Each structure stands twice: as structure tokens, then as C-alpha cells.
Amino acid sequence: MSQLPEQSAGPSVPTSADVARLAGVSRATVSYVLNDNTTVRISDATRRRVREAAFDLGYVPHAAARSLRAGHSRMVLLPAAQQLPGPLHQRFFTDLQTDLRRLDYTVVQYGSVGLDADEAVRAWAELRPVAVVAPGGVHLTPHRTGVLTRSGAKAVITLGPQPVEGAHALVLDQREVGASAARHLLSRGRRSIGVLMPQDPGLAVFAGPRLAGVLRAVETSGAAARAEPLPLAYEEEPAARLAARWRTLGLDAVIAYDDEYAMLLMRALQDAGVGIPEETAVVGAGDLMLGRLLRPRLTSVRMELAAAQPPAELIDRLIRHPGGPRERHDLLRARTVVRESG
């Protein structure tokens, strides 16, 4: 009240010492009461006085001070290098957050935009999280993983198309998406498959493995078939140009990056008079609502997350029993939902 000019410095933040002073007890007692410490007996009268004092002052404990003293935090760090696209990831993160909170972890998304990988990892380590779940955007190396574990992280887990040496891995193997689409098309007798490659660099981590999956499926099929990448920006004009030279490509099928790219190409192909699916079969990915609204209805690879154990429980286990062997968990299931477009 009477310490500093309240104008510029603002009302100073109340500490447990302020609560203790107001309640006429020691800081230790304040700590006991507010944390419901059961190993120590405090009279109800004192309890009430402390509680009232804390309420009156608007006291809120200082998380950093607490975890500094405790020597550990319960912070799980999700470094969001970039927003991952699509409802699948959205759902995954929402569920993960909910479940981790239920296990009493504090989930923090740390924006690492504009930092290079080494800087980013250092910045994460400064926060001393108990675990880090790193999406594919930041490439973890064994060295970087080491920085994190040496800073006290009990578990370092990557989330992405492929595992990384030295860290646990939640794998969303995109190859299976491409492979599923390719197997379907091959089974329908298609032999020349184009694979749409989005130019958005943020999607490259997904598009590459999907193409690899297509190529592998073509090779292992034994059929005299081929697959060919087709770069395409998400704009009408490039799509129209691609459609204009479509017949020169000699393709009888195309796997789009997702349903939206499929829609873009389908429109261009139809405007160019290319018959779908007679001349060219089209397969999307994501099984979005819009695919069902297109005519012909879009065949699409449905992706689902399926894990033997919910990811949050997995992370909790890895935190509590560190030092075990690196684990790999495949989360992505893909199957092609056949409709009219191919």
C-alpha cells in the first residue's frame, strides 16, 4: 500500500509472505494450508484466516517459483512449428491436450516460428519441460534430443511421417495413404497414375511420403504400371493449364494430395472435357464432406487415428519410466472409400 508509487509500478503482486503477514502466520503455514498438506495439522481457525487473507489479496501462487523449488515441472511442451493442416490433426491435438490435462500435466504450445532448429531446441530446453512432443516440422537429431534430455526432459517424442533416431516416435506414416489409393486404382485396372504434389512447402513433409507409398505399391504390384509426380499450385490457373495438356500425359488415374486438390483438378478436367472416371479416375484424401458433394462423388482415402493406448497415457508412461528402449507407435490407418470418381 505505502511502498512504491502505484501509478507507474502498479500494485505489486501479492506473495505468500503478504498472505502470511495479513493472516498473522508464517509463510510455511500459508503453504501448508493452500496446498492442503495432510502431513501437518492446522487448526480450522488458522485455515480460515489464511484462506480469507489469500482471497482478499487476490493471491495466486507463482508457478515458476514453485517448480523451481520442486526441481521439476509437469509441463508438456508441444512446439507448434507450424499449424498442421486438416481436421485429423486438429482433433488429435485437442484430444491430446484434454487427456494430458486430465493426467494433471500442463500443456504448453510454444511458437518456434522464425527460429532455426538448434535455437528452437535451446529455447524449449530453457523451459525445462518434463516432456516434449515435437511435430515433424522441426527436425530432431540425436544431438538435439540430447540437449532436451540433458535439460531434464524425461521423454522426447516426435510426431510425424517417420521416426527419428534417439527419440520415441508417434508415427503418422503417410506412405500408407498413397499406397492404399494406388492399390485401389491398380485393382481397377488403372496403369498410369499421376500423383498431385502441392507446392506449399508446409505440405511437403506429407506429400513426399505419400508419393513414396504410391511408388512402392506400384512396384510391388507386379503390374506393368507407372506413377508420375505432378506439381500443382493450389490455384485455378495452373490447374487449367495442367488439364489442357492432360491427354498428352497419357494418364488414366490421378491421386490428389487431398480432397480439396482433387476438387480443384476435377473442375479443371471437367471444364477441359476429360471424362471422370471414364478417361481418368480421381482419388482424393481426407474423406471430407465436400468429396461427397462433388459429382461424380469423390473416391477418397479415409484416414483414422488408432492407437493401442491413448497417446496421453503413452506419454505419461514414458515420463514415469524413462530410460527404456525407444518406442515407435503407428497411429495412422488408411483405407480407400470407393465412390464414383474412380
Add this chain to the structure above:
Amino acid sequence: MSQLPEQSAGPSVPTSADVARLAGVSRATVSYVLNDNTTVRISDATRRRVREAAFDLGYVPHAAARSLRAGHSRMVLLPAAQQLPGPLHQRFFTDLQTDLRRLDYTVVQYGSVGLDADEAVRAWAELRPVAVVAPGGVHLTPHRTGVLTRSGAKAVITLGPQPVEGAHALVLDQREVGASAARHLLSRGRRSIGVLMPQDPGLAVFAGPRLAGVLRAVETSGAAARAEPLPLAYEEEPAARLAARWRTLGLDAVIAYDDEYAMLLMRALQDAGVGIPEETAVVGAGDLMLGRLLRPRLTSVRMELAAAQPPAELIDRLIRHPGGPRERHDLLRARTVVRESG
């Protein structure tokens, strides 16, 4: 190396004291060197020894300890109650993060799922952020704002459809979206406007104000027109049912929640034989690519973020000059892009 069993406890995290010991200097010197403190002269030899020791140990400073000592942090908290939908928000958050980081703030997204508003605000306050940017999902009250400022936050800023008493506001006034669409339709002679209302509760904060905007535009137009809300779940079946009874509704126009809802309804209407735009005009929102791919091409309300000052700079200013009057900044611009559907 030889201190503790490395098996269970793990290698203990190196502190500045460890660095000091290894370099043969005091902790103070370590701090000076690693922070490039210019007010004090350290010999180059010492500098190098400290740097080497820090590197060898893999030392990373402890952010919590540092800001505890400093008495303040540079953490800007973005409590992500729910992921906000659409590329517009996506872009907004990415830019905000980038810009804040450039101003040397640490951006932390804190997942508050599963907490009620009061718990959530307390949890935020425990982190002692220097500023909080709260999306509309969590309803801030003057009391809750007080908890944050009393915990040391220099700026509390809401981000949502309407401002909140006691906090600064970045306003995305969705009413203008509805109003723009309605004005366009009225100018084209439409007089009975349906307004699609998504059932997803997460979208209610946006849908409500948009409807309000439509109603206001209809009232102020002076025309003998009416507007009517039409609840619709994002599924084919409900859309088909709505389309089946469309002609009984006596509507000559409909404003969809966004382009995807517009596509859903257009397909159902077309399947039911309702002529677009002859019988019913359709207007979407968001001006997504898919609207341009529909036939007829979709008229849509384009939304843009425009601010006199980039939000990050605004936040920085509010942090550095706290105690000023509450500010309100309107960010959303809406205008209708006319295509073929209405």
C-alpha cells in the same frame, strides 16, 4: 560423471554453478559471460574458458529461475480455448507469433480445455505472463481481468466478436459479415433471406453476431424484407431434408455460415431441383477456393484483417505503457465478392 547413479536419476541437469566449477570461476562470471554483459570487463581467456565449459556440459539456462530473479517475464500468453476455424484465424495467429517473437517476446499457447473460466484464469495467472491475449471462447469479466492484472499482467486483450469491459479489445466484428451479404442481396431485389445457423457449438460465437448483422441490415434498409434463421447440421441428410421443404419456406435467398455450408446446401437444393440463383440466391462466407470451383460460382463474403498498427506492435505498446484507457481496435473488413450464385 561420478556424482550420482545415472541410471535412475538420470544425469543431473547442469547449472551455472557446474559451469563455474568446470571453468574455475565464480557463478557471477559465468552469468556475465553468457549474457554478454557489457558493464563489466572480462578477459578473453576467461570468456573462452566459460564458453567452453558451458558447451561441454550442454548447459542451458533455466528460464523460470531467470525470470523469477528478474521479477518479470516476456511471456505473452495465448490461451487457446479452442482452435479457431478457418485460414483467416490461422494466418492471424501465425503472424502474431512471428511478430511478437521479433519483438523478443516468448509466445506460449496454453491449453485450457476442460477448465471452467475461473480455473482457467487462475492457471494463466500462475504463469505470470506479461500479457494475455484471450480468444472469445473464454469469457473474460472485469473480475477475471483483475485477477490477471493483479498477477502482474501489463496488458489483457480480448480477441473476439465483441469487446469485454475492463480489457483491451481486438474486435473481429462478425456482424459486418452478415450485414455485407444482406445488403448485397437486398440490392439485388431479394426480400426473404434465410440465414444458415451451424449446430456446432464452437461456431455459435461467430454465427450469432452474423445473424444479428443480417437482421440489422434488413431493418435499416427500409425495404419490406425479412430474414429468418435456419438451423442446419453439417451433414448431407439434414441438408436434404431442408431442401425438400425449401419451397414451403418462401425464401428467395440464403446466407450460409461459410462457403462449405453453402456448398452443402447448394448441392441439396440442386438435387431437389431448386434453381440457383433464379429461385434462390446463395451467398457464402470466407471466399475459399472451393466457391470458385462450384457451378454456379459462389458469391461469398471476403473477410480481411486490417489494422492501423500490426497487432504485435499494439500489444508491445500496451505492455510498455500500461494504465492507459481501454483500447478497441476493429480488425475485420468484410465485402461481398459477387459471382454467379446470387
Add this chain to the structure above:
DNA sequence: TTGAAAGCGGTACCAA
């Protein structure tokens, strides 16, 4: 040029 020591806000041990 460097070191000793205080202190940021909590928690928990040991006494009283």
C-alpha cells in the same frame, strides 16, 4: 577483472 552474497517466491525439513 573477479568473487561473495543477497534475494526473487515457494516448499519442506526440523524444532519448538
Add this chain to the structure above:
DNA sequence: TTGGTACCGCTTTCAA
């Protein structure tokens, strides 16, 4: 049942 106090890791005066 309660209080004194050391300590978590770091920064920053003040002295040497």
C-alpha cells in the same frame, strides 16, 4: 499446531 530456515537457479550489486 506452528515458526524458522535452507534451498531451488539465476542475476546483480558491492567489495576486493
